[in-house]
Amino acid sequence: xxxxxxxxGGLVQAGGSLRLSCAASGRAVSAYAMGWFRQAPGKEREFxxxxxxxxxxxxxxxxxxxxxxxxxxxxxxxxxQMNSLKPEDTAVYYCAAGGYRGSYYxxxxxxxxxxxxxxxxxx
Numbered sequence: 192x193x194x195x196x197x198x199x200g201g202l203v204q205a206g207g208s209l210r211l212s213c214a215a216s217g218r219a220v221s222a223y224a225m226g227w228f229r230q231a232p233g234k235e236r237e238f239x240x241x242x243x244x245x246x247x248x249x250x251x252x253x254x255x256x257x258x259x260x261x262x263x264x265x266x267x268x269x270x271x272q273m274n275s276l277k278p279e280d281t282a283v284y285y286c287a288a289g290g291y292r293g294s295y296y297x298x299x300x301x302x303x304x305x306x307x308x309x310x311x312x313x314x
Contacts, residue, residue, distance in 0.1 A: 192303075198308060214268050238297075273310070
């Protein structure tokens with residue numbers, strides 16, 4: 192069993208930056224695909240970014256060039272650096288972990304989820 196805990200969310204003005212962290216416990220996640228998803232009120236959960244076990248990275252078109260996902264396997268952690276934030280980035284951000292099953296973009300293919308951290312970007 193893997194427990195994921197996100198941190199680093201908050202309120203920021205448009206154009207600002209935040210760095211989200213996801214701490215994993217229970218077992219090492221170095222062999223897992225790790226992803227970040229977000230969900231805004233009234234909307235479905237959407238893919239933001241993912242990083243494979245060998246550190247290949249994947250991004251949604253809406254965040255490409257602004258967000259960077261990384262992982263530190265020695266600390267069992269994953270990070271999401273978010274720059275040039277926009278009001279439409281406002282959402283609860285979730286960290287997820289799972290064995291790769293053909294797609295990094297589908298939230299249904301991840302096995303473990305954190306409880307989320309709120310990111311609010313004011314205009």
